[in-house]
Structure formats: C-alpha cells, structure tokens
Amino acid sequence: MSGTVERRRPPTAQQFxxxxxxxxxxxxxxxxxxxxxxxxxxxxxxxxxVPLREALKxxxxxxxxxxxxxxxxxxxxxxxxxxxxxxxxxxxxxTEAVRAALARMPDGLTGTLERIQEEVERAADAGDVTxxxxxxxxxxxTLIEASGMPRLVRLIATLWDATDAYRALYYAEDPHRERAVxxxxxxxxxxxxxxxTAAVRWLDExxxxxxxxxxxxxxxxx
Amino acid sequence: MSGTVERRRPPTAQQFxxxxxxxxxxxxxxxxxxxxxxxxxxxxxxxxxVPLREALKxxxxxxxxxxxxxxxxxxxxxxxxxxxxxxxxxxxxxTEAVRAALARMPDGLTGTLERIQEEVERAADAGDVTxxxxxxxxxxxTLIEASGMPRLVRLIATLWDATDAYRALYYAEDPHRERAVxxxxxxxxxxxxxxxTAAVRWLDExxxxxxxxxxxxxxxxx
DNA sequence: CCATTCAATACTGGATCCAATATCCGATCT
DNA sequence: AGATCGGATATTGGATCCAGTATTGAATGG
Numbered sequence: 001m002s003g004t005v006e007r008r009r010p011p012t013a014q015q016f017x018x019x020x021x022x023x024x025x026x027x028x029x030x031x032x033x034x035x036x037x038x039x040x041x042x043x044x045x046x047x048x049x050v051p052l053r054e055a056l057k058x059x060x061x062x063x064x065x066x067x068x069x070x071x072x073x074x075x076x077x078x079x080x081x082x083x084x085x086x087x088x089x090x091x092x093x094x095t096e097a098v099r100a101a102l103a104r105m106p107d108g109l110t111g112t113l114e115r116i117q118e119e120v121e122r123a124a125d126a127g128d129v130t131x132x133x134x135x136x137x138x139x140x141x142t143l144i145e146a147s148g149m150p151r152l153v154r155l156i157a158t159l160w161d162a163t164d165a166y167r168a169l170y171y172a173e174d175p176h177r178e179r180a181v182x183x184x185x186x187x188x189x190x191x192x193x194x195x196x197t198a199a200v201r202w203l204d205e206x207x208x209x210x211x212x213x214x215x216x217x218x219x220x221x222x
Numbered sequence: 223m224s225g226t227v228e229r230r231r232p233p234t235a236q237q238f239x240x241x242x243x244x245x246x247x248x249x250x251x252x253x254x255x256x257x258x259x260x261x262x263x264x265x266x267x268x269x270x271x272v273p274l275r276e277a278l279k280x281x282x283x284x285x286x287x288x289x290x291x292x293x294x295x296x297x298x299x300x301x302x303x304x305x306x307x308x309x310x311x312x313x314x315x316x317t318e319a320v321r322a323a324l325a326r327m328p329d330g331l332t333g334t335l336e337r338i339q340e341e342v343e344r345a346a347d348a349g350d351v352t353x354x355x356x357x358x359x360x361x362x363x364t365l366i367e368a369s370g371m372p373r374l375v376r377l378i379a380t381l382w383d384a385t386d387a388y389r390a391l392y393y394a395e396d397p398h399r400e401r402a403v404x405x406x407x408x409x410x411x412x413x414x415x416x417x418x419t420a421a422v423r424w425l426d427e428x429x430x431x432x433x434x435x436x437x438x439x440x441x442x443x444x
Numbered sequence: 445c446c447a448t449t450c451a452a453t454a455c456t457g458g459a460t461c462c463a464a465t466a467t468c469c470g471a472t473c474t
Numbered sequence: 475a476g477a478t479c480g481g482a483t484a485t486t487g488g489a490t491c492c493a494g495t496a497t498t499g500a501a502t503g504g
Contacts, residue, residue: 011291012291012488013488014487014488037454037455038455038456039454039455039456047488047489048488048490049456049489049490050272050487050488050489050490051487051489053276053456053457054275054276054279054487057276057279057280058282058283060280061279061280061283062283063373069233069234069456069495070455070456070494070495070496071456071495071496071497072455072456085371085372085373085374086373088318089315089318089373089374089377092314092318093311093314093315096310096311096314149307149310150307151285151311152307152311154285155311155377234457235457235458236457236458259485260485260486261485269458269459270458270459270460271459271460271486272457272458272460273457273458273459275486275487276457291465291486291487292465292485292486292487293465293467293486294485294486
C-alpha cells in the first residue's frame with residue numbers, strides 16, 4: 001500500500017522520525033524508562049540511524065528522552081514532581097505571555113479565539129480526544145503567540161511537548177473535557193474585556209485541574 | 223603534538239564540537255547570520271560531519287543556530303528585542319528559583335556562595351574575563367540549583383547559553399566587573415538572612431545593568 | 445556458594461560514501 | 475536589454491560501514 005489514504009510524509013526523514021516518536025510517546029506505545037534500540041527502531045521506521053539520532057537529539061533537548069554516552073537514549077521518566085515542576089514553570093511563563101498579549105491586544109484576537117473555541121467544543125461533544133487535544137493546543141497558543149514574544153512561545157511549546165503523553169490521558173475523560181470547555185469560555189470572555197487578571201486566573205484554574213488529575217492518576221499507580 | 227599542554231578533549235567528538243562552537247560563539251569568532259559550511263567546519267575541527275550535525279541540533283534547540291531544510295545551519299542573529307525577551311524570561315524563572323532556594327535553604331548554601339564569591343572577586347581584580355564569567359556562572363547556578371527544581375535549572379541554563387556571546391562583552395569592562403562584585407555581595411548577604419525579597423531585588427538589578435549595557439552597545443552598532 | 449575476572453557480544457559513536465535538493469550562471473527567447 | 479529557462483556545481487540529507495565502549499555471562503578461585 002502506497003500513496004492511498006496515508007498521510008503525506010514530511011520532506012526529511014528526521015522530521016518523519018520526530019513526528020513518529022512524538023506520536024508514539026503521546027499514545028503511550030513506548031513506556032517511560034525504556035531504552036531506545038536505535039537499530040531496531042530505525043529498521044521499524046525504515047530509515048537509517050543517522051536521521052533517527054538527529055531526531056533523538058532534538059527530543060533530548062526537549063527533555064523527552066535522556067542520553068548517556070555510549071549507553072544510548074532512554075525515554076524520559078516523568079515523576080509527579082517533574083510534572084508539577086513543569087506546570088509551575090508553565091504558569092510563570094504563560095502568565096507573562098497572556099499579560100503581554102492583552103497589553104498588545106492584536107486585531108481580531110477575540111474573534112479568532114471564539115472560532116477555535118467552537119472547534120474545541122465540537123470535538124469535546126464528539127468525544128474525539130485527538131481533535132480536542134489539537135484544538136485545545138491551537139486555542140492556547142493563539143493566545144500565547146499574541147504576546148509577540150517568540151522565544152517565550154517556543155519555551156512554552158517545549159513544555160507542552162514534554163507533557164503531551166499525559167495530556168491525552170486527561171482529555172480522555174468526559175467531565176474533564178466538559179470542565180475545560182467552560183474554562184475556555186471564561187478565558188475568551190476575559191480576553192474580550194481585555195481583563196488580563198481574570199484571564200490569568202482562569203488559565204491558572206485550567207492548569208490546576210489538569211495537575212490535580214495527574215496527581216490522582218500517578219498517585220495511585222506509582 | 224599529542225597530550226602536552228592542550229586541554230583534554232571530551233570523550234566524544236560531539237561534545238568536543240559543542241564546546242568549540244560555544245567558545246567560537248562567545249569569543250565572536252563567528253558572526254551572527256553567517257551560514258555554517260559543514261564540510262569546512264568539520265575539516266577544521268578534524269571530525270566528520272556526523273558529530274558536527276548532532277552538535278548543531280543541540281545548538282538549534284537552544285536557539286543559538288537556526289536550521290533551514292536543505293539549506294543548512296546559520297548562526298542565530300539576536301536582536302536587541304530578542305535579548306530583552308530572554309532577560310525578561312530569565313527574570314521570571316530565576317525569581318522562582320531563588321525563592322524556592324531560600325524556602326528550602328539547604329545546608330551550607332551561604333558558605334558555598336561566599337567561597338565562590340571570593341573566586342569571582344579574585345578574577346575581577348585580576349581582570350581575567352574568562353575566569354570571571356566562569357565563576358560568575360557558578361555563583362548564580364549554585365543559588366539556582368538550590369531550588370531543587372532540575373527542569374527549571376535546565377531552562378535557565380539554556381537561556382544563559384543563548385546569551386553567552388554577549389556576556390563576555392559585558393565583563394570585559396572594569397566598572398561592570400566592579401558593579402557585579404558589589405551586587406553579588408548584596409545577594410550573599412540577603413541569602414545569609416534568608417531574605418528572598420532582597421535577594422530577588424538585587425538579582426533583578428544585576429540583570430538590569432547587563433541589559434542596559436547591551437542596549438547601549440547594540441543601540442550604537444545596529 | 446558467592447565474588448571476581450575475562451572474553452564474547454551487542455550496541456553506540458564516528459567516518460566515508462552516495463543521493464537529493466538548492467543555488468548559481470550562462471544561454472535563449474521575447 | 476531584461477526576463478526566463480535549463481544545466482552545472484556546491485552543499486545538505488541519508489545510508490552503509492567500521493571502531494570503540496559497555497554489558498553479559500561463563501569460567502575460575504576463594
């Protein structure tokens with residue numbers, strides 16, 4: 001089977017590998033702590049080890065894998081403490097981003113957010129976790145990018161990537177999606193009124209709920 | 223010539239290349255915006271292109287170089303706006319780190335800082351810019367690492383790396399070193415009294431002076 | 445029976461070689 | 475003359491192959 005329904009492959013092998021690895025991580029195909037056998041993985045993805053290793057270097061910088069010289073790469077194990085730390089850092093950075101965004105208030109921001117929010121709600125109603133996660137990310141980053149601080153945006157994106165594996169888990173449950181939808185609406189209306197404090201408060205709550213859920217899940221499995 | 227006075231090479235070629243590139247960036251040997259010719263550079267460093275490319279991937283993640291598919295790597299050009307953004311983010315993250323450090327207050331922190339501060343002052347007096355930059359970094363990271371937040375430490379380290387090229391410039395001038403020494407002393411004494419607010423205030427000032435200097439330098443050259 | 449040593453093995457790190465893409469420059473056409 | 479097309483060249487992306495290190499397990503000695 002070639003060239004039928006399958007998604008178009010990225011232009012370079014590294015990018016393809018990178019996407020595949022991220023996907024594998026988010027779907028939980030590969031468990032944290034597992035060593036990465038480059039030969040086997042490269043063969044499975046039908047590429048050589050060179051682009052694989054370059055992709056792993058990227059993931060290493062993002063903290064998704066760790067590397068030991070002459071021993072190889074391992075999927076990073078995120079402890080509850082790690083996750084809490086990441087969410088705390090996100091809080092600091094996203095607060096700054098949102099404040100900056102509302103101070104600049106680019107044209108059409110509210111409208112764009114409302115439009116994306118509709119997509120979020122459609123996905124939430126349909127119970128489509130993947131679409132929900134994707135639209136949710138677009139929602140948040142539309143707001144964050146409005147800050148006009150590209151490095152800040154990149155940092156925040158990295159932090160999101162690091163916790164992707166756990167986010168899908170969160171949105172898998174109905175009440176979580178429901179709650180997220182409500183919090184988003186509150187954010188949209190705060191943005192509409194250019195009320196930075198309110199927006200930040202709602203986003204804090206949004207995040208805190210996610211952390212609470214993680215605490216629950218990881219608390220009982222670890 | 224082998225194994226005489228030359229610094230011991232790191233265990234892997236990538237690490238060697240990484241150090242060399244960082245050094246070249248900090249010393250200004252390679253100017254921002256310049257394309258990186260892999261073949262030439264690899265030959266100059268006497269390694270193959272593979273470890274070079276992996277090192278570049280690391281630098282890319284840190285924002286020191288940018289990469290365009292099939293066109294190669296380029297040394298990143300940091301505008302004044304970029305630098306200001308980085309320093310703003312550092313302020314947010316370092317404030318958190320210092321607050322956490324003082325809340326935990328690990329044993330011997332003050333003593334260690336005092337010891338390192340002595341090294342900083344020796345280097346400052348001697349006018350040894352490299353030693354000064356190195357000791358200065360140790361000083362700040364000793365404090366930051368006391369936060370017990372490893373991810374936060376990593377992020378801050380990345381931000382420092384991104385501006386290394388400009389930091390050496392700052393410490394090249396006598397009055398700057400002098401001022402840094404005084405600010406450090408104030409930080410040490412604030413830490414000794416477990417006064418987080420004071421420590422944060424002094425660090426903010428420390429950073430602000432650096433930014434002001436950059437603004438001056440870049441303002442007149444750009 | 446357990447610890448230690450040493451060799452076989454498996455895997456990573458690196459070098460070389462090949463393929464694919466972008467860039468540059470001259471020829472051609474309007 | 476200027477713009478456009480096409481081919482030569484330079485440079486990156488990727489595959490294969492080799493070298494060096496860590497790991498594993500069996501043999502040996504206490």
